[in-house]
Amino acid sequence: MAQLMWRRELLTQLTKVPAKVKKKLAELHRKFEEDSTQASLHLKPVQGARDPKVRSARVGDDYRAIIIAPEQGDTYLLVHVDHHDEAYQWCQSKQFEAHGALGTLQIFDVEEIARAVAIPEESSAAASAAVDTEGFSAAYPLDSLDDEALFTAGIPKALIPAVRAVRTDDAFEQLAEYLPPEAAQVLYGVVAGMSLDQALEEMLGALETAPVKPAGPGDFSHLAQAANLDLVLVAGEEHLKEILSEDIEAWRIFLHPYQRKLVQWDVKGPMKIHGAAGTGKTVALMHRAVWLAKQTADQDRVLLTTYTTNLSVTIKALLERLAPKAHQGIEVTNLHQLARTIALRCGWRGKVAEDADLEALWEQVLSQESDLAAEFNQDFIRSEFAEIVDPMGIDSEDAYLTTVRSGRPRIGRAQRKLLWRLFARMQREQAKRNLLTFEGVVHQARLAVEQGQFPRYRHVLVDELQDFGLEALRLIRALSPIDEGLANPLCVVGDGHQRLYNRTPVPVGRAGIEVRGRSRRLKINYRTSEQIRRWAQGLLAGVEVDDLDGGSADTTGDRSVFRGPDPQVLTVDSPAAAGGAVVDWVRHLLDCGFGTHEICITPTEGAVINALETAGIPTLELLPRQRDPGQDEPGVRYGTKKRIKGLEFRAVVLLYRDTDAEDARERFANYVAATRARELLLVLRT
Numbered sequence: 001m002a003q004l005m006w007r008r009e010l011l012t013q014l015t016k017v018p019a020k021v022k023k024k025l026a027e028l029h030r031k032f033e034e035d036s037t038q039a040s041l042h043l044k045p046v047q048g049a050r051d052p053k054v055r056s057a058r059v060g061d062d063y064r065a066i067i068i069a070p071e072q073g074d075t076y077l078l079v080h081v082d083h084h085d086e087a088y089q090w091c092q093s094k095q096f097e098a099h100g101a102l103g104t105l106q107i108f109d110v111e112e113i114a115r116a117v118a119i120p121e122e123s124s125a126a127a128s129a130a131v132d133t134e135g136f137s138a139a140y141p142l143d144s145l146d147d148e149a150l151f152t153a154g155i156p157k158a159l160i161p162a163v164r165a166v167r168t169d170d171a172f173e174q175l176a177e178y179l180p181p182e183a184a185q186v187l188y189g190v191v192a193g194m195s196l197d198q199a200l201e202e203m204l205g206a207l208e209t210a211p212v213k214p215a216g217p218g219d220f221s222h223l224a225q226a227a228n229l230d231l232v233l234v235a236g237e238e239h240l241k242e243i244l245s246e247d248i249e250a251w252r253i254f255l256h257p258y259q260r261k262l263v264q265w266d267v268k269g270p271m272k273i274h275g276a277a278g279t280g281k282t283v284a285l286m287h288r289a290v291w292l293a294k295q296t297a298d299q300d301r302v303l304l305t306t307y308t309t310n311l312s313v314t315i316k317a318l319l320e321r322l323a324p325k326a327h328q329g330i331e332v333t334n335l336h337q338l339a340r341t342i343a344l345r346c347g348w349r350g351k352v353a354e355d356a357d358l359e360a361l362w363e364q365v366l367s368q369e370s371d372l373a374a375e376f377n378q379d380f381i382r383s384e385f386a387e388i389v390d391p392m393g394i395d396s397e398d399a400y401l402t403t404v405r406s407g408r409p410r411i412g413r414a415q416r417k418l419l420w421r422l423f424a425r426m427q428r429e430q431a432k433r434n435l436l437t438f439e440g441v442v443h444q445a446r447l448a449v450e451q452g453q454f455p456r457y458r459h460v461l462v463d464e465l466q467d468f469g470l471e472a473l474r475l476i477r478a479l480s481p482i483d484e485g486l487a488n489p490l491c492v493v494g495d496g497h498q499r500l501y502n503r504t505p506v507p508v509g510r511a512g513i514e515v516r517g518r519s520r521r522l523k524i525n526y527r528t529s530e531q532i533r534r535w536a537q538g539l540l541a542g543v544e545v546d547d548l549d550g551g552s553a554d555t556t557g558d559r560s561v562f563r564g565p566d567p568q569v570l571t572v573d574s575p576a577a578a579g580g581a582v583v584d585w586v587r588h589l590l591d592c593g594f595g596t597h598e599i600c601i602t603p604t605e606g607a608v609i610n611a612l613e614t615a616g617i618p619t620l621e622l623l624p625r626q627r628d629p630g631q632d633e634p635g636v637r638y639g640t641k642k643r644i645k646g647l648e649f650r651a652v653v654l655l656y657r658d659t660d661a662e663d664a665r666e667r668f669a670n671y672v673a674a675t676r677a678r679e680l681l682l683v684l685r686t
């Protein structure tokens with residue numbers, strides 16, 4: 001039986017073609033599955049096409065589908081649909097080849113590249129290759145790769161001379177636009193200083209299986225197993241219907257090969273995925289949850305937990321779309337909800353302390369122990385409790401004396417002993433009133449699970465791990481079957497650049513979650529333009545960012561899949577001036593066709609919101625525990641930087657105070673805020 005693989009870009013084209021054409025495409029697909037002889041399918045060679053494998057099929061009076069017929073095997077590729085003339089024009093000078101080293105499909109146009117960048121004569125390229133491989137000149141990082149290495153990196157043979165001619169970053173950036181995307185990614189890694197092997201592993205995620213190599217450039221039979229960025233094998237009628245439906249988003253069906261490998265990585269112990277904002281971590285985690293749920297017995301439970309409520313609400317809705325059936329087997333919640341449920345089910349009957357409760361207790365404790373308290377700054381006492389004692393579940397002097405307090409001001413043993421008296425008193429006062437902080441509830445839940453009062457899950461998956469404190473890590477460890485030796489017990493995902501709540505990085509290893517050898521980093525940004533990604537990354541220049549397990553996060557080779565305008569940075573001298581600038585900008589965006597729901601302002605600033613309302617532009621506050629209603633409810637969104645975490649918008653206004661640069665926490669928050677923007681970012685400095 002023949003197979004027909006579909007190219008990702010068809011999805012965007014499908015939104016523009018009439019329903020009749022989509023129906024014809026579905027018929028064509030079915031015919032392939034039934035009988036692929038070219039006579040029955042009426043595939044016609046395209047006159048004058050550079051690549052002899054190009055065929056066209058009629059899908060409506062004036063519409064043609066472009067199909068690539070294999071030279072070996074029985075896998076065909078549906079690569080384009082358009083009006084007759086445009087479709088023929090599109091495929092005229094392109095080549096379609098299965099790459100001999102990577103095993104992926106590559107589409108390239110030598111003529112187009114020659115028009116855009118100068119390609120040297122074969123002979124001079126060969127001469128320069130000979131010089132470089134003998135090590136005489138290594139002026140540009142790519143010089144270290146000879147022709148064979150460039151081929152191994154995924155460059156089609158016909159494009160090797162063009163790559164060899166590159167001598168500067170600008171020339172490389174220009175050429176990279178035209179290279180097959182996976183090859184461009186590998187070369188970006190090399191240009192950033194990686195060895196070829198490293199770049200192949202880091203950028204394409206070679207985990208353990210080598211790609212299946214095609215018998216020749218016209219053999220597409222192994223493409224389904226290759227690290228293709230943009231081909232999908234349609235699996236059955238339902239899948240086809242889904243692809244042809246209006247609202248299919250690319251993330252639901254096209255995973256980056258690295259994401260795909262992580263989704264289906266069968267591991268013996270806990271695993272970790274990290275990566276900067278927008279690199280598709282949540283998408284990979286959701287697909288993994290579905291993959292696990294589909295192979296789990298009915299009685300076994302799968303847990304997916306986040307730190308913030310808003311992200312868990314968003315994930316729940318996305319999972320329903322991703323897997324209408326399998327999502328029912330996945331429990332989605334956030335850490336505090338989870339901990340509270342466990343604690344309540346296990347008999348805890350207390351109350352979670354509000355900020356006001358804690359404030360009143362601190363005042364009491366500090367006045368009762370005024371001599372002791374006078375030895376320290378009061379803010380220091382409270383923050384030491386909130387950031388160290390409470391989240392780490394410290395309940396004895398010994399534990400406090402020996403705890404690691406990374407990121408906190410240094411204090412000696414004698415000072416710790418004095419401080420402990422205050423903390424112990426605070427804990428006693430809480431216990432008397434049956435009050436627990438959120439961290440305290442997490443601690444109770446952890447104890448209950450460890451004592452066997454609450455059943456474990458078969459698979460546990462965690463997002464926003466950077467905000468989990470030590471007790472929270474211990475809780476998720478206890479909830480997963482790590483100690484039972486079962487496969488895929490726990491998958492944790494996070495990003496040290498986005499730590500907003502838990503100030504002190506806690507390596508997962510400290511909670512007994514051993515991920516060595518099972519940790520991978522995603523590098524390709526799908527959300528944000530390259531310009532916004534770089535600007536946001538610049539906000540954290542000089543800040544040490546951790547990899548969630550005691551190492552540092554390496555952003556070498558990080559890239560966005562698309563480019564856009566530079567962020568606009570304006571200085572304003574008052575909130576009223578900021579309001580005026582925002583109104584002008586939003587009006588301009590609305591004129592360009594943006595919906596109000598696609599624009600977001602952060603943090604909340606009354607003068608700006610009033611200015612919009614006064615100008616007749618509706619606004620909508622992003623609320624806790626609620627999903628963004630999307631286009632159903634118009635209004636320019638606004639909310640705190642914490643609230644918009646986990647969301648994304650076409651355009652974002654970031655109200656930036658220059659003093660933010662002095663506070664590491666604000667720098668992280670600004671990074672999170674800026675990386676919510678997909679296309680446009682306006683930064684208003686005050």
Ligand SMILES: Nc1ncnc2c1ncn2[C@@H]1O[C@H](COP(=O)(O)OP(=O)(O)OP(=O)(O)O)[C@@H](O)[C@H]1O
Binds near residue numbers: 254279527646
């Ligand atoms: N393979 C993919 N194809 C297309 N789009 C993708 C893919 N993977 C992720 N995306 C899109 O990229 C955006 C970011 O993805 P996701 O939210 O998973 O990233 P993240 O790493 O969890 O981000 P953050 O840490 O900033 O919250 C989303 O719009 C998502 O739909």
